[in-house]
Amino acid sequence: MTLRKHRWAFLALPNILLLMLFFIWPLLYILLYSIYTYDPFQIFIRKFTWENYVKVLTNDLYVNAIFNTFQLAIIVTFFVIIMAYPVAYYLARTKSKTEDTIISFMILAPVLISVVTTSFSWVILLSPFGTLYRILNALNLIDGPLRIMFTKTGIIIGLTYGQIAYMVMTLRSALSNIDWSLIKAAKVLGASPARAFYEITLPLSLPGVFFGAIVTFSLSLSSFVTPYLLGSRLVKVMSIFIYDNIVSVYNWPLGSATATVLFIITTILLGLITYIFEKRLFGWLKY
Amino acid sequence: MEENFHIRMINISKSFDKNKVLENFNLNIKKGEFITILGPSGCGKTTTLNLLAGFIFSEKGEIWIGDNEVSNIPSHKRGASMVFQNYALFPHMTVYDNVAFGLKIRKLSKNIIVKKVDELLTLVGLEFIKYKDRYPHQLSGGEQQRISLARALVIDPEILLLDEPLSNLDAKLRNNMRVEIKNIQEKLGITTIYVTHDQEEALALSDRIALLNNGEIEQIATPKQIYNSPNSKFVADFIGHSNFIIGKISEILQDKAIIKIFDNLDIHTDLSSFMKKNKQVTLIIRDENIVISNNKIIGENVFEGEVDSSLYLGPFQRIYVRVGEVTLTVYCKAEQLRKTPIKGESIFVQLERNQLMILPGELDIDSSQT
Amino acid sequence: MVEILRTNKIIKTYTYLILVFLWIPLFVILSSSFTKTNFISFPPELFSLKWWMKFIATDTYKRSTWLSIRISTIVAPISLIIGLLSSIVLVRYRFKGRNLFKIFFNMPYTIPQVVFALSALLFFTSFGHINIIHFIICHIIITLPFNIKIISASLQLTDPNLEKSARVLGANEITSFYKITLPLIKPGLIGAFLHTFLSSFNNTTIAIFIGTPKLWTLPARIFSEIEFHAYPDLVAAASFSMILSFIFMLLIHKYIGISSLYK
Numbered sequence: 001m002t003l004r005k006h007r008w009a010f011l012a013l014p015n016i017l018l019l020m021l022f023f024i025w026p027l028l029y030i031l032l033y034s035i036y037t038y039d040p041f042q043i044f045i046r047k048f049t050w051e052n053y054v055k056v057l058t059n060d061l062y063v064n065a066i067f068n069t070f071q072l073a074i075i076v077t078f079f080v081i082i083m084a085y086p087v088a089y090y091l092a093r094t095k096s097k098t099e100d101t102i103i104s105f106m107i108l109a110p111v112l113i114s115v116v117t118t119s120f121s122w123v124i125l126l127s128p129f130g131t132l133y134r135i136l137n138a139l140n141l142i143d144g145p146l147r148i149m150f151t152k153t154g155i156i157i158g159l160t161y162g163q164i165a166y167m168v169m170t171l172r173s174a175l176s177n178i179d180w181s182l183i184k185a186a187k188v189l190g191a192s193p194a195r196a197f198y199e200i201t202l203p204l205s206l207p208g209v210f211f212g213a214i215v216t217f218s219l220s221l222s223s224f225v226t227p228y229l230l231g232s233r234l235v236k237v238m239s240i241f242i243y244d245n246i247v248s249v250y251n252w253p254l255g256s257a258t259a260t261v262l263f264i265i266t267t268i269l270l271g272l273i274t275y276i277f278e279k280r281l282f283g284w285l286k287y
Numbered sequence: 288m289e290e291n292f293h294i295r296m297i298n299i300s301k302s303f304d305k306n307k308v309l310e311n312f313n314l315n316i317k318k319g320e321f322i323t324i325l326g327p328s329g330c331g332k333t334t335t336l337n338l339l340a341g342f343i344f345s346e347k348g349e350i351w352i353g354d355n356e357v358s359n360i361p362s363h364k365r366g367a368s369m370v371f372q373n374y375a376l377f378p379h380m381t382v383y384d385n386v387a388f389g390l391k392i393r394k395l396s397k398n399i400i401v402k403k404v405d406e407l408l409t410l411v412g413l414e415f416i417k418y419k420d421r422y423p424h425q426l427s428g429g430e431q432q433r434i435s436l437a438r439a440l441v442i443d444p445e446i447l448l449l450d451e452p453l454s455n456l457d458a459k460l461r462n463n464m465r466v467e468i469k470n471i472q473e474k475l476g477i478t479t480i481y482v483t484h485d486q487e488e489a490l491a492l493s494d495r496i497a498l499l500n501n502g503e504i505e506q507i508a509t510p511k512q513i514y515n516s517p518n519s520k521f522v523a524d525f526i527g528h529s530n531f532i533i534g535k536i537s538e539i540l541q542d543k544a545i546i547k548i549f550d551n552l553d554i555h556t557d558l559s560s561f562m563k564k565n566k567q568v569t570l571i572i573r574d575e576n577i578v579i580s581n582n583k584i585i586g587e588n589v590f591e592g593e594v595d596s597s598l599y600l601g602p603f604q605r606i607y608v609r610v611g612e613v614t615l616t617v618y619c620k621a622e623q624l625r626k627t628p629i630k631g632e633s634i635f636v637q638l639e640r641n642q643l644m645i646l647p648g649e650l651d652i653d654s655s656q657t
Numbered sequence: 658m659v660e661i662l663r664t665n666k667i668i669k670t671y672t673y674l675i676l677v678f679l680w681i682p683l684f685v686i687l688s689s690s691f692t693k694t695n696f697i698s699f700p701p702e703l704f705s706l707k708w709w710m711k712f713i714a715t716d717t718y719k720r721s722t723w724l725s726i727r728i729s730t731i732v733a734p735i736s737l738i739i740g741l742l743s744s745i746v747l748v749r750y751r752f753k754g755r756n757l758f759k760i761f762f763n764m765p766y767t768i769p770q771v772v773f774a775l776s777a778l779l780f781f782t783s784f785g786h787i788n789i790i791h792f793i794i795c796h797i798i799i800t801l802p803f804n805i806k807i808i809s810a811s812l813q814l815t816d817p818n819l820e821k822s823a824r825v826l827g828a829n830e831i832t833s834f835y836k837i838t839l840p841l842i843k844p845g846l847i848g849a850f851l852h853t854f855l856s857s858f859n860n861t862t863i864a865i866f867i868g869t870p871k872l873w874t875l876p877a878r879i880f881s882e883i884e885f886h887a888y889p890d891l892v893a894a895a896s897f898s899m900i901l902s903f904i905f906m907l908l909i910h911k912y913i914g915i916s917s918l919y920k
Contacts, residue, residue: 256779
């Protein structure tokens with residue numbers, strides 16, 4: 001048989017087994033627990049019910065959290081794209097290799113530091129009487145305590161901070177892949193540099209923007225540490241609800257249902273969007 | 288003299304990092320001329336084109352297009368249009384949008400644009416209705432190159448630059464496109480600069496050829512002149528196949544000179560002004576100009592040699608003949624000889640005096656000859 | 658031409674401003690750990706090492722740090738080996754389901770970490786108490802996708818014909834891989850190892866969800882103390898984690914270049 005030919009496939013076995021046993025299978029636990037009933041004493045009873053999902057999808061607090069989560073993710077993605085694009089453009093165009101390496105390093109370094117540390121730093125800076133307060137107070141621009149922490153603004157700042165690096169690298173890659181002779185062609189046909197950018201570079205970089213945005217959006221939706229620390233549980237997003245239900249209240253069924261909803265939104269929905277867009281919108285990419 | 292030239296490059300110098308690509312480079316091109324810049328890789332031909340287009344700027348010198356000195360004018364204002372080796376069609380735009388691109392920038396009305404696009408597509412042999420809504424990735428290499436040409440010409444540029452436009456096409460398509468490009472150029476009468484490393488292409492298309500070597504023009508002349516009267520070893524070597532024979536002038540007579548090649552080989556040549564007794568010279572004769580025969584040839588400069596090897600090339604053949612210490616390459620019709628020459632066979636060659644080119648000095652022979 | 662130069666200058670300035678923005682938190686954390694004051698303050702009142710001394714002396718920090726180190730040290734080699742094996746399959750062999758495999762192996766990266774952390778909690782607690790093995794398993798799973806990415810990139814740069822040449826000369830598959838390919842991908846392996854260690858060390862979400870008072874890693878400790886005990890010794894703890902990360906980063910950059918993590 002072809003067993004001899006395919007014996008190398010066994011190399012992948014450890015990975016496959018590991019994922020099946022400790023990744024796929026546990027995920028099913030969430031699905032299972034989400035339809036159990038909550039019990040304050042036993043945590044859950046093996047009685048099937050839809051009430052958890054009903055709560056997640058209709059209860060005001062939860063619907064609000066879903067809305068918050070989306071809103072934050074959209075705003076963050078928007079800002080990340082705007083802030084990252086020029087940097088990516090500069091990186092893609094720079095002729096000096098040393099500058100490229102140095103800037104790349106400086107952009108990616110903050111990302112490899114744990115997210116607690118960077119969020120902690122923003123807490124220090126954005127605290128009601130923290131650094132930013134002191135600066136604005138010295139300039140007489142503010143009277144009372146600074147109201148950025150415990151609000152969505154603080155979370156937006158923190159999340160944007162964490163996502164810029166990835167977007168820069170993705171966009172930079174997309175921009176470098178644009179055939180330089182296309183710009184030259186546009187120029188000899190009379191396009192000014194600005195026009196060439198608008199008509200050629202920008203449209204051709206859109207697939208990169210799109211895929212980077214998907215990742216940023218998805219990571220922002222499911223982000224936990226940053227919203228927790230900067231919103232200090234006053235701003236409710238889905239991941240915080242999951243945490244509260246599981247770790248504080250021990251309502252595992254409800255937490256599981258919340259997690260399932262988050263999972264469906266993030267993974268399946270975004271995966272689907274990506275697939276559709278890839279097929280329909282960027283057909284000209286496949287040349 | 289100056290008013291006759293459409294394009295003038297005067298004393299141009301261009302370096303990249305520490306590498307001097309062009310130094311005190313001069314080139315004058317007449318209006319409506321089709322000139323090819325030919326040369327090996329790295330000789331500076333693409334740099335010259337990029338300078339004309341305005342993608343790079345020279346450190347010194349002037350570039351005149353018509354009555355304008357353009358060296359400080361960016362490419363989108365120069366009026367020089369370009370066709371690229373990889374076509375450079377905008378992948379996210381239809382054929383129509385690609386060709387109309389330059390016209391839209393010039394803010395022409397839609398009606399005029401449609402009319403012009405139609406005209407140009409027809410000129411390059413493509414049906415407007417059939418192609419206008421297609422995307423570049425749906426088309427073949429040949430079709431893409433035609434559209435690239437149409438796009439470059441639709442804006443009525445002052446000069447047309449082509450950067451090895453046919454290198455990505457297969458041989459048959461290349462031959463067809465060559466003819467079309469030449470026809471279109473003649474029809475429109477546009478001053479055209481064509482860059483290629485393919486000498487056959489250069490000979491076929493050009494009014495004049497400028498052969499570049501390390502940033503310097505070795506020779507600039509019509510195809511016929513460059514082929515038949517190369518002015519240096521480099522030119523003779525680059526264009527066509529030639530034999531190089533080193534010898535010493537042993538005697539100078541009234542109507543000829545006798546060149547001694549080794550002990551027992553004497554070649555009689557025409558006289559040249561530089562000739563002096565005992566001077567070293569290099570004789571150059573093209574492969575196809577050597578007369579070859581199984582029988583003894585009557586005449587001057589006939590030698591008996593031994594066949595070293597031969598290559599059958601269909602209608603032609605290439606035969607390597609050893610004459611004393613010299614190996615000559617001969618290119619002739621397959622029926623020229625009685626039968627396919629065998630190694631060791633005796634054979635006769637003649638180097639006719641009027642086919643011999645003589646250059647002073649002992650010019651080293653490099654292996655690019657084969 | 659002038660317009661191009663001016664725009665370029667603006668973009669360049671903007672880029673450097675973003676760099677400053679990105680590095681502010683690092684600077685804040687590090688400098689604040691040296692404050693003389695008894696509360697967290699930025700700008701700090703320099704210069705005192707008392708909070709670093711407190712950090713080093715505090716038992717809870719020591720235990721958390723040691724736990725993180727233990728976990729990462731075990732996770733890194735195991736994840737590396739499994740990742741290497743999978744990379745070989747993905748890079749060297751053509752088969753019909755290859756893309757599906759890629760997506761499958763990449764799943765831990767595409768699924769939200771909160772969801773995975775929860776599933777791990779629910780799953781492992783059904784067997785009893787959480788122990789360090791569970792941490793190790795979770796971290797291996799989380800770090801595998803990146804491992805595969807880094808090692809695959811390295812593998813793709815090597816010519817498969819090199820191994821084939823060794824094979825026709827008589828070496829068997831394992832020997833030819835070991836003697837030919839392995840040395841060539843060494844930088845990639847080292848880079849993957851370092852990155853795995855760092856990821857595991859810094860992992861927060863999983864640590865918070867499945868952590869117990871006895872098993873509370875350093876990032877989890879920092880996380881929880883921000884709420885309850887926000888004093889400069891916490892800043893010192895965060896600085897420590899940051900310096901460690903930075904050292905690893907430099908090493909990673911030396912071996913595989915930091916941008917290869919994100920290509």
